[in-house]
Amino acid sequence: MQNGSVIKRRDLLALIGTIAGSSAMYHAMTSLGFASESAYRGPLKLEGNPKGASVLILGAGLAGMTAALELRKAGYKVHILEFNSRPGGRNWTIRGGDSFVELGGFKQTCEFEQGLYINPGPWRIPYHHRALLDYCRRLNVTLEPFIQLNHNAYMHATRAFNGKPQRIRSIKADFRGQVSELLAKVTQQGKLDEAVSKEDQEILLQSLRTWGALDRDYKYSANLNASEFRGYARDPGGGLSADPLPSDPISLSDLLRSQLWRYLQAFSRYNFQTTMFQPVGGMDMIGKAFAREVGDLIRFNAKVTQIQQNGSGVTVSYVDTNNPAGVQQAAADWCICTIPLPILSQLPIDVGTPMKNAIDSLPYAASVKVGLQFRRRFWEEDEAIYGGVSFTDLPIRQIGYPNYDFNRNGRGILLGGYLYEGANSFEFTAMTPAERVKSAVEFGAMIHPQYKDEFETGVAVAWHRVPFTLGCAGEWTDAGRAQHYRNLCQIDGRILLAGEHASDLPAWQEGAILSSLDAITRLHERVVKT
Amino acid sequence: MQNGSVIKRRDLLALIGTIAGSSAMYHAMTSLGFASESAYRGPLKLEGNPKGASVLILGAGLAGMTAALELRKAGYKVHILEFNSRPGGRNWTIRGGDSFVELGGFKQTCEFEQGLYINPGPWRIPYHHRALLDYCRRLNVTLEPFIQLNHNAYMHATRAFNGKPQRIRSIKADFRGQVSELLAKVTQQGKLDEAVSKEDQEILLQSLRTWGALDRDYKYSANLNASEFRGYARDPGGGLSADPLPSDPISLSDLLRSQLWRYLQAFSRYNFQTTMFQPVGGMDMIGKAFAREVGDLIRFNAKVTQIQQNGSGVTVSYVDTNNPAGVQQAAADWCICTIPLPILSQLPIDVGTPMKNAIDSLPYAASVKVGLQFRRRFWEEDEAIYGGVSFTDLPIRQIGYPNYDFNRNGRGILLGGYLYEGANSFEFTAMTPAERVKSAVEFGAMIHPQYKDEFETGVAVAWHRVPFTLGCAGEWTDAGRAQHYRNLCQIDGRILLAGEHASDLPAWQEGAILSSLDAITRLHERVVKT
Incomplete structure (x- = not known):
């Protein structure tokens, strides 16, 4: 947020704010990607006439139902084949x-x-x-x-603290407190003089005392101030039984050797923050809500067995899982396939080598x-x-x-x-x-x-x-992504893939939806151009 | 949690667990104050016969209604006088x-x-x-x-970052990251050799890298790892528009001088933790719920004007606020007064000098x-x-x-x-x-x-x-508490005080309730002894 382009955007925003008022400014902020860093820019607007084009969607998970909802709204003929007898896919309760x-x-x-x-x-x-x-x-x-x-809640390590679970608050406060005490000590000893100005060192000491719950001597110790973060031996109460008792912090060495600090990042990550x-x-209330919109387009219990395409369209073979004897076929101008890759890689599919290799490469x-x-x-x-x-x-x-x-x-x-x-x-x-x-x-x-x-x-x-995915979610490596990701996402003739596996948010529902929105936007561009 | 008495309790608990099973063990854990550090030990049991004793409660806030609910259950004759036309007091929506x-x-x-x-x-x-x-x-x-x-949400300082609000996630991650980088640097420079063993220094470096989102060289810098805590310039997305962009951390000096670190403790404190x-x-759903139980005992619109006692009982004078001409009186064997002290200090009340001084001493x-x-x-x-x-x-x-x-x-x-x-x-x-x-x-x-x-x-x-409190909550100093708190909470003849002001949890509803439970427990002990 500190770089040049942002500052330029800010100047522009100030100007818009002055001329057109705060609402216009906020609208502009959103358009300029200021208010939200997300790739999502509000409800999809697919402009231009699809001229009766049809799309067959494979899979009624969130990616498939998003595509169905938006494509029908844009004027496409849409159908979905779904393996399960319910909508949602991994969106499941x-x-x-x-x-x-x-x-x-x-x-x-x-x-x-x-x-x-x-x-x-x-x-x-x-x-x-x-x-x-x-x-x-x-x-x-x-x-x-x-x-x-x-x-x-607890952090627990089999070989630390005799196997007794520790309250997260205590580990969290003690790690911060012990780190603060160490850094305060070296600051006071003049060991930061090369790295930090004297003036900043003064503020650093103040901030470590506040942040780390240190005492007057910059120690993290058993007192009511530290207890106000890690918890008390006895909580404050009422009347004549009100006095709180401080608890004893865990030593730095015990903390470090417990390895419990490994869990501290689990709730600070962007994906897990409040x-x-x-x-x-x-969770399936979401799948059900989508199905209220597009349920009429879904053929349930349809197990896809082959995906064929030629210059004019796509033909998908499937069997009814309740009556698997006869193979049926569905055809359309285009196909959006959201079938999880462990299953798709086992199906005959008419796509080029780059996409086929990508499909076959991704472990779940x-x-x-x-x-x-x-x-x-x-x-x-x-x-x-x-x-x-x-x-x-x-x-x-x-x-x-x-x-x-x-x-x-x-x-x-x-x-x-x-x-x-x-x-x-x-x-x-x-x-x-x-x-x-x-x-x-x-x-x-x-x-x-x-x-x-x-x-x-x-x-x-x-x-x-689980028969409909054979795995939890795409497990990309950096090397695999560099080699295969764009090949997986490109339009191959009349076939596009979508789903969390075709996103940089693997295993997240948002990845499935953003992947789908990106795919149908590109499909629509191609359709209205032709 | 590391001290001797706890270890002894733990040995005892292990023994109970072995002999009597896990449920008995957990019951014992609670009784021994292990599972919860709170002073609260479950629903109050007042054993013994109050022999028809009556209690007049002043104030239908949470302290007053808790007392009414529990005392009636224990066999007392109970009445409440309340200034407002609704129950709850500061429990108000x-x-x-x-x-x-x-x-x-x-x-x-x-x-x-x-x-x-x-x-x-x-x-x-x-x-x-x-x-x-x-x-x-x-x-x-x-x-x-x-x-x-x-x-x-934001942290905002008028004189920092040109007055632009900063996302809490960024300040939180950057402070932790910058502190981690500093401490990692001095560790690598051998400046912790006196304070921390070599073996622990190795683990410390690992932990700082994880916790502080440092890179391979122990720097906190603009990359996707740091962005995974402070937020991205552009979030990961889907399809061909998936690539995330890292954001730029704020420098240590800018962070320190912004003073925004002062707010970081606001959600780590025991009273504000998840x-x-x-x-x-x-919030008034709580007051209303209490009133479903004890509403029949409350006389609303009753403004207390005087509290008198003698050896045999208490007499309270009050006026109906809708008809303030005539003074009325209510009498009982005992009185629990929860009137906020800024108001109580203005009323004539028959209590000794220590309690009166305590009442008069507490600013709100x-x-x-x-x-x-x-x-x-x-x-x-x-x-x-x-x-x-x-x-x-x-x-x-x-x-x-x-x-x-x-x-x-x-x-x-x-x-x-x-x-x-x-x-x-x-x-x-x-x-x-x-x-x-x-x-x-x-x-x-x-x-x-x-x-x-x-x-x-x-x-x-x-x-x-606000006419019914003239202040938000008792604002105890350490010195004021040392001098006056126990005098405020002692039974004075036939009068006891309760409320958040008579607790070590000022301004919290829990303080009001624990104060009340402590007061009526002591009152009941006295009643059944006489």
Whole structure:
């Protein structure tokens, strides 16, 4: 934000503000990319006549339904083929009564209490995912905050602190405090004299004292000031039992060796910063909202078997999964294919070598999510943990607390494990669903001993065994992206790909939508030119 | 958490766990004060027979209604006198159609759209306010998250960055990054050799690189890694327009001199850490929930004029504010007085010198809150700010964004100023309500230029002019607390005081409730002994 081009834009904006008023200025700010850094520039306007062109869309996930919604609005004839019997794809919520079958034949039927759910796929929406948020607004999807950082949740390392989970607030405050004390010390010793001016050193010391909760002597120590960040041994109270007691900070060496500092960045990242959202009632409220608009265009239970094209159009073969004997065909002038690459790479498809190589090159991340129902919300009642995530080096990696029904009596669902990449994801994928649930309960009990008494039922989704994706999301390397990404996204004859795999936001719903908007914008340019 | 007594408790807990199972262990953990550091130990159990004793409670705020609810349950005869025509006291929400008069005679009638509101008093509930949260659960008050830290809100200093507001995420990431770079540099130069072992220095360098988003050379610089914390110049996107662009960090010197680091602690403090809450629909849902339980005990519009006691009971004189001619009297065996001290200090009250001095000693903080209605939610639409608070050195100090109706079209209410202590609070208190609103709009427009076009109507509450408190909350100094606090809380004959002023959580609703619970516990002990 400090570079020359921005300053020039600012001068321009000031001028616009002076001449035309603040609303015009803000409109200009948005147009100039000032107010938002997102690539999304508001509802898509496809100008020009598609002259009756038809588009066949493969997949009724968010990418496919975005394309359908916008292309129909622009005057195209649109149809969608969808493998599942529901819209949304990985935009998916599992509730009591739902059943699903994974590769290998294991069938799970969810036994959660009415009103409780787990999102096995995407579960959170960052504030800067402007396209997704705009569709939520336009399609009347009600949102509520998703808590990513909960200061009272835990960080846990098997080999640190005798395996006792530590409150995030304490690790966070202690790391900052210890670092501040160290830097204050070398500042006072004159060891920054080469790097920082004397005047700035004075302000630096003040800022470290404030920021790091240091005492008068620039020490981070057991006192009420440090406790006001890391938490107290006894909280302030009322009446004659009001006096608080300070807690004892963890030493720098213990902190460093615990490795718990590795988790501190998890909630500072752009994708995980406040304010995050989730749809009220489950992530699939978004897929359902899209389907209210374009559901009439979707043919469900349609398994694509071949994608052919020639100079005049595209022909897609598919079978009805309820009646797989007869192969059917659908044809259109153009095809937008959002089929996940682990599946698409197994299909015969008439595209050139660059796109085919790109399709075949991209591995998908292994990921497993486990949803566990408990008799009571012990994490709130016993431990004052409301939403957010605990981090652990156990194979389950994370425990996610529900961000709805806060502070109520009764049952609740934990995300009992969220494995992403790594050997443990493959190990859990290799297990039966029942084994995954059992294992998540056993590991989780090392953090929450109440698991043993309170656990009731669970489901486990291993994305490598989910028939409609065979993986969680595209796992690009820098080298793979440099070699294949643009070939994947180019129009190949009459075929375009879209989805999170064709974006620089892999695994995010925003990536799927922005990929789709970019693809249909380019398609439309070509159509109106010809 | 590292001291001897805790380790002993832990050994005991392990033993209980082994013998009696995890539920018994957790019950014991709570009893031993392990699971929660709060003074609150679950619903109050007052055992023993009060033998028909009566208690007159002055004030139907949270302290008074807590006392009424628990004492009636324990068998006391209870009555409440309340100055206002509504329950709750400072637990107060202003909606369209509400009107109120302040000292000086200014009457305001709120013209907010139906469904929109402002909480002029308390507006947030920390996760560790266990007593308040337990009452919310027991009284069926639905809660939703209150966003305190919004990374995309602003920090603003009039004399820094040419007065341009900076995104909190950038200041937060840059301060951490610059501090990490400095400390990494001196570590590499061997300047920590006296203070930190070589082995720990190695881990320290790794941790600073991760935590501070440093590059391979331990520099904090303009690259995609730093942007993943401070935000991008252009966000990652989809298709062929996917490439992100890094943003430029602010230099250490500019950061230090901006003084914006002063605000960084505002959301790390124990009282402001995630997860925070607000009641759905307005803070007064709590007062109303209490009133559903004890409303039948409240005499509204009762202005206390004198509090007398002798060896056998208490007699309180009051006037009906709608008919102030005749003085009435209420009598009981005991009195719990929750009247704010700026008012109580002006009343004749039969208590000893120590309590009277304590009552007279406590100044109340000056505070002003301004609620502003805007035609559209431009902070969300234009600036992607959903909830949370922007901080500024302008007299308005804070702009609070609504934590409800996220991402919807239509009107919204901003907290257009939250002044607490300081000269600006007194200046705003001295203005007429209309001047306060006008001033808040003018200052706010320096951060959000859209104010000028979008502002519709506002209300402003200056707590020093609110007739039922004459101040916002007790403002204890360490010296004042040492001299007077215990005298304020002791039972004086048949009179006890309760409220946030009689707690170590001044200005917090939890302080009022814990103070009340402590007071009635001591009262009950005395009653059952006699």
